[in-house]
Amino acid sequence: MKLSGAQMLCECLVREGVVEIFGFPGGTVLPLYDVWPQYPQLRHVLVRHEQGAAHMADGYARATGRVGVCVATSGPGACNLVTGIATAHMDSSPVVAITGQVVRSLIGKDGFQECDITGITLPITKYNYLVLKAADIPRVVKEAFHIARTGRPGPVLIDIPRDVFTEEAEYDYPDSVDLPGYKPTLTGHPTQIRKAASLINQSLRPVIIVGHGVVISRAYTELRDLAEKAQAPVTPTLLGISSFPGSHVLSLGMLGMHGTYQANRAVTDADLIIGLGMRFDDRATGKVSEFAPKAKIIHIDIDPAEIGKNVRVDVPIVGDVAAVLRALNGEVQQGRHTEWLAQIDDWRESHASDVVPDSEKLLPQQVVSKLYEVTRGEATIVTGVGQNQMWAARFYRYDRSDAFISSGGLGTMGFELPAGIGVKMGRPQDAVWCVCGDGGFQMTMEELAVAVQEKVAIKVAILNNGFLGMVRQWQDLFFGKRFVATPLLGPDFVKIAEAYGILGLRATRPSEVGPAIERAMEHDGPVVVDFAIQPEENVYPMVPPGGSIGEMLEAPQPVRSRSSARGHRA
Amino acid sequence: MxxxxxxxxxxxxxxxxxxxxxxxxxxxxxxxxxxxxxxxxxxxxxxxxxxxxxxxxxxxxxxxxxxxxxxxxxxxxxxxxxDMVARELALVKVRAPSSARGEIIQLADIFRANIVDVAPEALILEVTGDEEKIGALLELLRPFGIVEVMRSGRVALARA
Structure with missing residues (x-):
């Protein structure tokens, strides 16, 4: 069957089970847009900026475990995808980005809207392609989807010149891929697994650190089995959040720069670290030479290059976390670490990190914990980067798996709204709350139009402190309170919402928070809630940059009472 | 090594x-x-x-x-x-007026280098070996005046 390159691409996307495509048209992709109507199974979502398309595809991918697809035209369109592709790359998210390119005869001639997008994205994609003949499209698409979603997932970019979209060739979709250099290891080596089990069985003070790999591998049950059997407490990295129930008695809360006191102390005092699907990122380890100084380290990850990259490892195991844990759990004996767990409880009690302060003024911790109460912990929370992200990570209790989606590695402001739209489209039944700062929201708020046009009922909570809050916090603590370029004049976000035809709400006092969230939940459609929070609130504990995670700055102590953030513990 | x-x-x-x-x-x-x-x-x-x-x-x-x-x-x-075999190739253009030419050719023989180009005032030598051997030849040629050197970098294979 002879088809045009554009038709072939659509046939391939249908074969790969793609439904939503996030994109923005332009000159070089016009032949592709021209054939969309022939493929009603493909739903094109028109974004307002290509960065939004990449984040939506990323959010969609993280929410569904399927490959997210975005499309942009050549030159500026492709360049605008870059931040989103880099975000997906750092967080191992399966995205296929399709870009138009100038016609073949103009490549290398600096043609109108030409840019070397395969060159630009080389270090931020798992792989990329420049397709120079239409006949290659089926093989390339098959490979791209395979590479994006298998092994350690990641973004793949396919760059297609305009005249390749219109060129006709024989269409035949391959059944398999032939990639001799790409064979991810899935099952762990039995000898290594035995060694790991033996370390676990001998350990007196074990700690399990879980990362995004546990979420990607959907290894929730296996993780829980390991933790309960070994009686080892569990601390997630930022992206490991919601892979282990937050109210489980073995849950320590988050690790790292803004981790809980007990998590950071437990890792520092542990005699065994079991790292699962994580990469010992500097935000999690703090000063790496002082990280877990008393511990042996077991590192289980699907990417061999992560092993030994940042910390020395005693027992490396390369493989899919779920598969490795199934084998490992069979060799782990029932542990009892009464003293160790009592020590941890003691830290938890004496240095309560996750207590919501009582205050007449509206505090962000109150907003997030009220969000938890009203949504009964059943929402999916999507954040960008900064204080808002840390509060969302720490003060919502994630008992559901895979309910926290955030830009971790790249730390991208403005990720939350477009990613949230992608999440909601991937999981229409979920309540999806984008937790934003007023700074991050202003970076991508144009995508509100997409929520309206595509009827995506996301809820947006803006923690509005009139500052670029995390930068302000660093200036406050480490730059002599010189607040340079962090006070931020914002628009009236309620009016912004209304201008888009969206319900806009505002809460300025603690008593208004619950009703505003309830109202937002009841409303059938997108909602923006502007929470006017106390501008000077900082995130604590905090490990100063470059410091050891065992040494934290804790909140200056006014009277603090315990409340909802940790109520019932299992 | x-x-x-x-x-x-x-x-x-x-x-x-x-x-x-x-x-x-x-x-x-x-x-x-x-x-x-x-x-x-x-x-x-x-x-x-x-x-x-x-x-x-x-x-x-x-x-x-x-x-x-x-x-x-x-x-x-x-x-x-x-156990591996490692070699590098170098092309060396050296100043070689007729007065010096005999001595350079002798050096080339000792190092089993080939003379691959002859011009009135210069020769090009082709030499293979490990980095030390090439370095040693270059040292000996330096007094004559090395005009240009192109070294390939090491190629290697493990022995069977």
Whole structure:
């Protein structure tokens, strides 16, 4: 069957089970847009900026475990995808980005809207392609989807010149891929697994650190089995959040720069670290030479290059976390670490990190914990980067798996709204709350139009402190309170919402928070809630940059009472 | 043979951009590469490369793993501690007026170098061997006046 390159691409996307495509048209992709109507199974979502398309595809991918697809035209369109592709790359998210390119005869001639997008994205994609003949499209698409979603997932970019979209060739979709250099290891080596089990069985003070790999591998049950059997407490990295129930008695809360006191102390005092699907990122380890100084380290990850990259490892195991844990759990004996767990409880009690302060003024911790109460912990929370992200990570209790989606590695402001739209489209039944700062929201708020046009009922909570809050916090603590370029004049976000035809709400006092969230939940459609929070609130504990995670700055102590953030513990 | 230096060979798919991917990886991760040589291998569509790098075991292990991670890289071997054959090729253009020519030709003979170009005032010598041998020849030629040198970088194979 002879088809045009554009038709072939659509046939391939249908074969790969793609439904939503996030994109923005332009000159070089016009032949592709021209054939969309022939493929009603493909739903094109028109974004307002290509960065939004990449984040939506990323959010969609993280929410569904399927490959997210975005499309942009050549030159500026492709360049605008870059931040989103880099975000997906750092967080191992399966995205296929399709870009138009100038016609073949103009490549290398600096043609109108030409840019070397395969060159630009080389270090931020798992792989990329420049397709120079239409006949290659089926093989390339098959490979791209395979590479994006298998092994350690990641973004793949396919760059297609305009005249390749219109060129006709024989269409035949391959059944398999032939990639001799790409064979991810899935099952762990039995000898290594035995060694790991033996370390676990001998350990007196074990700690399990879980990362995004546990979420990607959907290894929730296996993780829980390991933790309960070994009686080892569990601390997630930022992206490991919601892979282990937050109210489980073995849950320590988050690790790292803004981790809980007990998590950071437990890792520092542990005699065994079991790292699962994580990469010992500097935000999690703090000063790496002082990280877990008393511990042996077991590192289980699907990417061999992560092993030994940042910390020395005693027992490396390369493989899919779920598969490795199934084998490992069979060799782990029932542990009892009464003293160790009592020590941890003691830290938890004496240095309560996750207590919501009582205050007449509206505090962000109150907003997030009220969000938890009203949504009964059943929402999916999507954040960008900064204080808002840390509060969302720490003060919502994630008992559901895979309910926290955030830009971790790249730390991208403005990720939350477009990613949230992608999440909601991937999981229409979920309540999806984008937790934003007023700074991050202003970076991508144009995508509100997409929520309206595509009827995506996301809820947006803006923690509005009139500052670029995390930068302000660093200036406050480490730059002599010189607040340079962090006070931020914002628009009236309620009016912004209304201008888009969206319900806009505002809460300025603690008593208004619950009703505003309830109202937002009841409303059938997108909602923006502007929470006017106390501008000077900082995130604590905090490990100063470059410091050891065992040494934290804790909140200056006014009277603090315990409340909802940790109520019932299992 | 300098113990600090590692010789790594790799089989890579012969695709556009593969060398760019490898070079980009080294630049981005700050790996210090002394030389890299690529050419066709015995297998159609696969190229073999030899790279020489300094650094400790951990650095070499990271390079190996990061190379493996590239989709186009099929196989990577650190053959430093293996029994291997390693050679480098150099072309040396040396000033050679008739008064000095005899002596230069003698040196070339001793080093089993070929004279591949003769001009009125200069010769081009082709020499292969390990880096030390080439370095020694260059030292001996220096007094005559070396005009240009092109060294290939090391190519290596593990012995059978």
């Amino acid at each position: 300098n113990a600090q230096k590692h010789t790594v060979t790799a089989l890579v798919e012969d695709k556009p951009g593969v060398l760019n991917r490898i070079a980009s990886l080294f630049r981005r991760r700050g790996f210090n590469i002394e030389s890299i040589v690529v050419g066709h291998s015995e297998v159609p569509d696969l190229s073999r490369l030899t790279l020489v790098m300094g650094g400790d075991e951990a650095a070499v292990e990271q390079v190996t793993k990061q190379l493996y991670k590239l989709i186009d890289v099929v196989k990577v071997s650190d053959i430093t501690s293996d």
